[in-house]
Amino acid sequence: MDSEVLVSRPHYDTRAVALRFRHEEPGARRDVPQPSSGSATAGYRSAKYTPAEWFSNYQAILQQAAAHRTEARSIQRESRALSQDTEADASKNQADGTRLLGQRLQEIHGWQSELRRHIERLQEDTDSLLALRTRLERALDASQTPYAIASDNLKCRARRPGPDLVQDSVEEELLKEVELIRSVQALLRRTADQVVAQIKSNREAKQTLELDWSDKLQAYSLDELSGRHSNSSTDTQLHPSSASVQEQVCNSTSWTKFTQDNLSIAVQEQQSSSSLRALVEQVLQDTTDDLRAQCSRVERAFSQRCEQLLEARSQLEMKLEEILEQIGTQERNIVALQQAIQDKEAPLRVLQSRLYLRSLRPNTELCRDQPQLSLEEESRQLDGAAASLQQRLAEARGSLSWLEESRRGLERDIDCKSHSLFIERDKCLKQRERYPTVSTLSGY
Structure with missing residues (x-):
């Protein structure tokens, strides 16, 4: 196989790794490169640890475990002492409370x-x-x-x-x-x-x-x-915020x-x-x-x-009787005057009819002869009589009105006296019989 490969792996200096491991804190996390194997690693340095690195690694672990053990024993001794002290203080404070x-x-x-x-x-x-x-x-x-x-x-x-x-x-x-x-x-x-x-x-x-x-x-x-609560009570609970002092809490004096x-x-x-x-x-x-x-x-x-x-009231009633008698007489007088005035209507109609017909005479026949003068005199007399009767009737009616006014005044005054007597005797004095008693006025 050709010595040139398509993929290469990083180069690690084992001595530098060993020296750096000694200066790291125990328990610190280290990135350990994963060794590779196979034909892809041919011709390159191996990624495995050296014996020195292996020794340094487990020695550091041993030292760290020893330090932790020593620290744990110290904490245990202090915890036992603190538990005993707090138990005594808690019992005393609870008894005082x-x-x-x-x-x-x-x-x-x-x-x-x-x-x-x-x-x-x-x-x-x-x-x-x-x-x-x-x-x-x-x-x-x-x-x-x-x-x-x-x-x-x-x-x-x-x-x-x-x-x-x-x-x-x-x-x-x-x-x-x-x-x-x-x-x-x-x-x-x-x-x-x-x-x-x-x-x-x-x-x-x-x-x-x-x-x-x-x-x-x-x-x-x-x-x-x-006060009934004790350490053995089953109805106690933890309330962490209850121990804080409220802002508006008063003292014993207040x-x-x-x-x-x-x-x-x-x-x-x-x-x-x-x-x-x-x-x-x-x-x-x-x-x-x-x-x-x-x-x-x-x-x-x-x-x-x-x-x-x-x-x-007695005096007013006697005067009223006299006025009533006079009113009756005056009423009869008015009736007589009215009848006299009515009796003048027929002659007046005849007179006025004659004068009207004579006013229709033609030409020189329309003259003031003796009949005409007689009719005119009759007209004046009838008018004067009617006027006198009307005036007398008006006076009689005025007198009757005054008599009626006097009657009404007497009746009003009698009614007033009767009403006043009713107020004084039949109403006021009767009402005062309902005046409250002493016990009622006292609120009983």
Whole structure:
């Protein structure tokens, strides 16, 4: 076979490879060329390792194994010592944690009892204020009845026309009563608003205490469960991120101060509730006494006014009878005048027909002779009589109108007196019989 080949393999210097192997770190990866064989390698240097390379290679492996063994024994000794130390520290720290959890449970339980006591006290105060608010609302509703009575009395009396529209003692007492009721209602509303505001404050303080108590109850449950955990517990898990301190975690001092501040606010609200209850009781008593006293004064004024109205109505009724009689006479006079005017229509038709026919005479026959002069005089007389009758009829009708106006005025005045008497006696005094009692005005 010819010494020239188509494919050649790279040339390796075995001495250079041996020297480079000594300087490499043990365990470093080396690229070992793969030996080739066959006719393709004829006439070239072999890629096999030399004995020196082989010796150096396994010696390096032995040295590396010895170093690793020594290092492993050192780590084992240190690990045993560290395990014993950490085991002792873990046991001690766990015992301290269990002891501190027990102390914490006692502290939480004490604050819970204090919170519960003030929560119950706030609830009692709130219930009492709710009952007082109900009384104030009932008293306010009860005051609407005398206010409606007094207002209706004033409105009805204000509709009286003419001389009946007087500012008498009844109106003065009614105005005083209305003003008194308004001031009483305003006072009751302000007092009710104070009660509602205090109830709201009590509930807010109670809610704050309840939230604090609820948080402590949950914390107590969690700490109690934490205290029961031991190394033999089967319900424990790993939570790596739980050991990190949160940014907004409070300390023991602020934790205690938070509950103390909440309790201080609750005590203030309890004192305010007690003072407000006494105020409400006094307000209800005073307003009831004032309203009943004014009611008595108004009713006395009404009785006096009724006597005056009865006398005035009697006089008006007598005058009305006289006017009615005169109206009847005047109506008969008007009928007679109308008949007289109607009786003049027939002669007037005859006269006007004669004058018309005579106006048709031809030429010189159309002259003012004696018949013509007589007809003209008759026309003047008929016109004058008709005019006199019409004037007298107009005067009679005017008189009748005045009589009717007087009749209507008397009837209106009688109706006014009757209506006023109805207002004073049959309506106002009857309505005042429904005036609320003392217990109703007090909100019971």
